[in-house]
Amino acid sequence: MSTFHIPYQSLKEFTKSIFLEIGxxxxxxxxxxxxxxxxxxxxxxxxxxxxxxxxxRLWDAKRVNPNPVMKIIHETPSTAVVxxxxxxxxxxxxxxxxxxxxxxxxxxxxxxxxxxxNHFGIAAVHSMMAVNEDMIGIAMTNASALVAPxxxxxRLLGTNPICVSIPAGVxxxxxxxxxxxxxxxxxxxxLQRNGGVAPLGWIQNKNGQPTTDPFELKKGGALLPxxxxxxxxxxxxxxxGAVVDIFSAVLSGANYGPWVPPFPPYIPMPENQPGKGxxxxxxxxxxxxxxxxxxxxxxxxxWIKRFREAKTADxxxxxxxxxxxxxxxxxxxxxxxxxxxxxxxxxxxSIAVRFDLSHPFNA
Amino acid sequence: MSTFHIPYQSLKEFTKSIFLEIGxxxxxxxxxxxxxxxxxxxxxxxxxxxxxxxxxRLWDAKRVNPNPVMKIIHETPSTAVVxxxxxxxxxxxxxxxxxxxxxxxxxxxxxxxxxxxNHFGIAAVHSMMAVNEDMIGIAMTNASALVAPxxxxxRLLGTNPICVSIPAGVxxxxxxxxxxxxxxxxxxxxLQRNGGVAPLGWIQNKNGQPTTDPFELKKGGALLPxxxxxxxxxxxxxxxGAVVDIFSAVLSGANYGPWVPPFPPYIPMPENQPGKGxxxxxxxxxxxxxxxxxxxxxxxxxWIKRFREAKTADxxxxxxxxxxxxxxxxxxxxxxxxxxxxxxxxxxxSIAVRFDLSHPFNA
Numbered sequence: 001m002s003t004f005h006i007p008y009q010s011l012k013e014f015t016k017s018i019f020l021e022i023g024x025x026x027x028x029x030x031x032x033x034x035x036x037x038x039x040x041x042x043x044x045x046x047x048x049x050x051x052x053x054x055x056x057r058l059w060d061a062k063r064v065n066p067n068p069v070m071k072i073i074h075e076t077p078s079t080a081v082v083x084x085x086x087x088x089x090x091x092x093x094x095x096x097x098x099x100x101x102x103x104x105x106x107x108x109x110x111x112x113x114x115x116x117x118n119h120f121g122i123a124a125v126h127s128m129m130a131v132n133e134d135m136i137g138i139a140m141t142n143a144s145a146l147v148a149p150x151x152x153x154x155r156l157l158g159t160n161p162i163c164v165s166i167p168a169g170v171x172x173x174x175x176x177x178x179x180x181x182x183x184x185x186x187x188x189x190x191l192q193r194n195g196g197v198a199p200l201g202w203i204q205n206k207n208g209q210p211t212t213d214p215f216e217l218k219k220g221g222a223l224l225p226x227x228x229x230x231x232x233x234x235x236x237x238x239x240x241g242a243v244v245d246i247f248s249a250v251l252s253g254a255n256y257g258p259w260v261p262p263f264p265p266y267i268p269m270p271e272n273q274p275g276k277g278x279x280x281x282x283x284x285x286x287x288x289x290x291x292x293x294x295x296x297x298x299x300x301x302x303w304i305k306r307f308r309e310a311k312t313a314d315x316x317x318x319x320x321x322x323x324x325x326x327x328x329x330x331x332x333x334x335x336x337x338x339x340x341x342x343x344x345x346x347x348x349x350s351i352a353v354r355f356d357l358s359h360p361f362n363a
Numbered sequence: 364m365s366t367f368h369i370p371y372q373s374l375k376e377f378t379k380s381i382f383l384e385i386g387x388x389x390x391x392x393x394x395x396x397x398x399x400x401x402x403x404x405x406x407x408x409x410x411x412x413x414x415x416x417x418x419x420r421l422w423d424a425k426r427v428n429p430n431p432v433m434k435i436i437h438e439t440p441s442t443a444v445v446x447x448x449x450x451x452x453x454x455x456x457x458x459x460x461x462x463x464x465x466x467x468x469x470x471x472x473x474x475x476x477x478x479x480x481n482h483f484g485i486a487a488v489h490s491m492m493a494v495n496e497d498m499i500g501i502a503m504t505n506a507s508a509l510v511a512p513x514x515x516x517x518r519l520l521g522t523n524p525i526c527v528s529i530p531a532g533v534x535x536x537x538x539x540x541x542x543x544x545x546x547x548x549x550x551x552x553x554l555q556r557n558g559g560v561a562p563l564g565w566i567q568n569k570n571g572q573p574t575t576d577p578f579e580l581k582k583g584g585a586l587l588p589x590x591x592x593x594x595x596x597x598x599x600x601x602x603x604g605a606v607v608d609i610f611s612a613v614l615s616g617a618n619y620g621p622w623v624p625p626f627p628p629y630i631p632m633p634e635n636q637p638g639k640g641x642x643x644x645x646x647x648x649x650x651x652x653x654x655x656x657x658x659x660x661x662x663x664x665x666w667i668k669r670f671r672e673a674k675t676a677d678x679x680x681x682x683x684x685x686x687x688x689x690x691x692x693x694x695x696x697x698x699x700x701x702x703x704x705x706x707x708x709x710x711x712x713s714i715a716v717r718f719d720l721s722h723p724f725n726a
Contacts, residue, residue: 076471078441079652107470108439113653149670151679156670164606174609176602182595201595208676226589226596232545232564233589239539239685240603242670243527246537250662251653257669274665289442290476290614299613302637306620307512307519307605313571316514322602 004345005337010360012037014348015049021355022059023066024088032090038125040338043329046186047122050344053351054263055088055119061265064088064118070095077107081252082114086277089120089141093280097126097139100284104135108289113252116276119143119263123163124177124326130165130284131173134293137165138283142248142255144262147181148222149242150235153208155222156257159185160244165323167287169297171304175323180241181223188214188223193343201228247281254279367708368700373723375400377711378412384718385422386429387451395453401488403701406692409549410485413707416714417626418451418482424628427451427481433458440470444615445477449640452483452504456643460489460502463647467498471652476615479639482506482626486526487540487689493528493647494536497656500528501646505611505618507625510544511585512605513598516571518585519620522548523607528686530650532660534667538686543604544586551577551586556706564591610644617642 068087103110130137143158225237431450466473493500506521569583588600
């Protein structure tokens with residue numbers, strides 16, 4: 001299958017031009033672009049420009065406000081709730097994370113729950129904002145329901161990711177970014193495209209039985225919580241996904257559980273929604289709020305070194321530190337360009353035609 | 364197999380008398396007893412009186428200080444590091460959690476990392492302290508290394524549990540308490556005792572190959588992170604266990620990774636330890652630091668109700684809310700007494716003999 005490689009800079013200019021077309025100001029268009037493309041750079045292809053047309057469709061459906069007036073609607077010295085005013089999550093999330101960072105600067109830590117937002121891209125890019133400030137960053141979000149709790153046949157939770165980013169000294173930061181499911185939805189989409197078979201433990205069919213057919217997801221099946229089944233700890237993945245949902249939405253006043261707005265606007269909005277938009281949750285903890293930053297970094301380096309040098313099982317060359325694969329991918333793609341599937345390129349071209357914009361996809 | 368049922372009150376008096384014998388003052392002996400027995404009440408039998416003789420052995424080995432002078436050694440308005448002065452984790456943890464709660468009262472949230480402590484029992488009992496204050500409680504701890512990171516043959520992490528307790532209104536609280544492994548070590552101990560076979564995905568042998576033989580754990584094998592293998596997301600369980608280790612020990616100055624002191628004193632202490640004792644991490648977030656408490660509780664009730672009423676797969680009568688099974692067990696055992704295995708009873712009797720104490724195990 002032929003794949004296009006687009007230079008990062010070209011993709012960035014094109015993406016920004018789209019955000020400008022839907023009415024974002026320059027600063028927000030720039031911010032949204034950097035957040036969206038961080039997914040493509042880090043190899044999380046499902047969350048990058050492949051979703052750009054989805055954001056445009058949300059704007060068409062008047063579910064995204066390109067000029068949100070984001071504001072703090074409740075706060076204490078270490079907490080805040082932010083109303084995202086229906087803005088792009090790509091813009092609301094950095095705003096809220098910055099509030100968390102400012103609070104951490106003042107009182108050691110900051111914790112911000114967000115209502116009335118939309119899909120925020122990848123969690124890592126937001127939580128990593130804290131690392132540059134010598135803080136630990138935490139980011140999570142709820143998402144529309146695709147996941148069945150243990151023992152259930154109903155989809156009640158999103159893939160609800162948690163990301164924790166931790167600064168080190170000479171070592172690169174530790175960045176753990178994980179959906180609270182066995183497999184992220186993006187992996188199932190790839191199997192659906194390629195006609196592949198899913199490992200047992202990723203999905204169930206509409207009756208709650210294990211299945212390997214990725215298309216069962218479109219026939220009333222569900223993704224499974226991390227663990228896969230009860231015997232392998234799926235109740236733990238369910239509990240973690242539930243915590244993300246509650247921190248993101250019950251604390252903030254966003255929608256939770258099965259009421260979270262779906263990303264594709266052609267799926268009807270759930271009825272009797274209990275809150276506003278999608279919810280996120282962010283945290284920032286100054287490392288020197290616990291011990292001198294240099295001490296922390298020295299021990300974090302020692303931690304990373306010990307794990308990186310661990311003995312490996314046959315067939316594996318080294319033990320990875322969370323964040324390693326994505327950082328290596330980013331270096332590679334900054335050099336070699338970002339590979340895009342033909343279907344994604346066609347999608348981006350059609351947005352360019354619609355807005356009468358030049359585009360970098362003529363190769 | 365015959366099992367003794369001991370009334371809670373009798374077991375409590377007996378346990379307290381042991382803590383008094385090793386030199387705890389009345390208040391600490393009472394606290395340690397309540398924490399230890401909360402595990403027996405909640406059905407986490409591996410963490411209750413079955414470990415009492417282990418604590419006594421730690422005291423024999425001079426690794427537990429029965430009269431710790433616990434103190435805050437670093438703080439900001441929302442954070443603290445507590446030095447547990449080698450006390451029982453059963454006593455150090457409630458002290459540290461109380462510090463987190465006080466900070467939350469003042470500035471919305473409180474976050475406390477602990478060094479120089481010992482095994483703290485079950486995480487749930489500590490995090491639930493916050494619920495009574497209309498706060499969300501978080502508790503985690505590192506533990507001696509039993510778990511191999513994904514791709515490794517070395518044991519570098521403990522079972523490193525995370526507990527999140529969330530208050531509700533008319534509904535009982537949400538209490539998610541989970542080891543970041545597929546299966547808690549207690550389950551393996553049961554299989555070892557009964558000669559059972561472990562499901563694939565719980566453990567690996569010393570070469571890093573999957574095995575179902577629970578005795579491989581005693582021959583250089585390891586527990587597996589939640590997920591079990593890479594294909595089912597074990598890198599996520601590894602990342603979560605790593606976060607617990609870093610928050611508990613790299614933030615506080617405790618030992619981390621393979622250097623965490625082992626619980627059984629006959630296992631030699633790791634060399635070149637980088638910190639002091641075992642580490643814990645606690646958090647408390649006032650719910651009214653985000654929105655009015657009544658609003659939060661109303662929506663938390665709605666969340667719980669929706670999940671509890673979810674459609675079930677064939678063979679299951681209802682979807683559980685985290686904390687349901689343990690709460691039901693506690694009600695049952697407060698009535699019927701606490702079932703103890705004969706080996707545990709013999710163990711407790713021998714402590715009674717050693718200290719020349721009366722005991723309730725003559726039935």
